[in-house]
Amino acid sequence: MEISEMTERGIVSAEGDRRSFLRGVASAVAAVGTGVLLSGSAYAAVPRSRAGKAMADPLPPAGTEIACSMYAANVPLRLSDLGALTLDFKGGISLVVRRSTADGQVLEVQGFRVEADLSPTTPNSGTVIALSMSNVTLTPLSVLTSARLLLVKLSLTVSTTDKATGVETVVASTDPSKYATLVSADTFRNQAPVTAFPLVNQNLALSEPVQLFKPGTTAAEGDPIGVLEGFDAIANQTEAR
Numbered sequence: 001m002e003i004s005e006m007t008e009r010g011i012v013s014a015e016g017d018r019r020s021f022l023r024g025v026a027s028a029v030a031a032v033g034t035g036v037l038l039s040g041s042a043y044a045a046v047p048r049s050r051a052g053k054a055m056a057d058p059l060p061p062a063g064t065e066i067a068c069s070m071y072a073a074n075v076p077l078r079l080s081d082l083g084a085l086t087l088d089f090k091g092g093i094s095l096v097v098r099r100s101t102a103d104g105q106v107l108e109v110q111g112f113r114v115e116a117d118l119s120p121t122t123p124n125s126g127t128v129i130a131l132s133m134s135n136v137t138l139t140p141l142s143v144l145t146s147a148r149l150l151l152v153k154l155s156l157t158v159s160t161t162d163k164a165t166g167v168e169t170v171v172a173s174t175d176p177s178k179y180a181t182l183v184s185a186d187t188f189r190n191q192a193p194v195t196a197f198p199l200v201n202q203n204l205a206l207s208e209p210v211q212l213f214k215p216g217t218t219a220a221e222g223d224p225i226g227v228l229e230g231f232d233a234i235a236n237q238t239e240a241r
Helices: 015-033
Strands: 065-079 083-101 104-117 127-133 142-145 150-154 156-162 168-173 180-185 202-206 210-212 226-228 232-240
């Protein structure tokens, strides 16, 4: 069976996994805030100590869960209700190594959530926009190819949270049969091999714009209400177990 034909199974299968991942997201956001990632740019340089030995270390074995912080600056997002936005997202992603094959490693996205605060100077009022993974079982598994190219497949939801009430509302999602693909990239947004795995200051880029629809609606059932036009991020391992 080709890797591209494999499907996601058991995405955040237990509530305990979800709570654990969300705690990791909170830690990732804190890490970004303290400067673990470079918050002034969507890209960071690979440390010299790692750049010369890219992928020299052995790959993690099956069953390893790799949690990463993630920061994406100047993300272009259009929604019919909110208009054209340019947002800075902070959060994290969790990948689990399912198995190794001759073609590379098969990975499952265990969790993904990034948030952008529209009014960061007013902690008790305003809106937070979040991109998170949706529980769609048709999303192909992610892969790290034998050429060290990383392809992360994500079915997405877009939600807004009223900071005053804490109420979160899902406003859009990808078509259940479609998905977003984040690819390992260089500083010019060209697809490129990862410099290390688990990830160290790794550039990731959205391979192509992704249309968004009303929650639960497919492209055949309605017109798009938005589009995620790009997503250039830095990912850094925060934990592997």
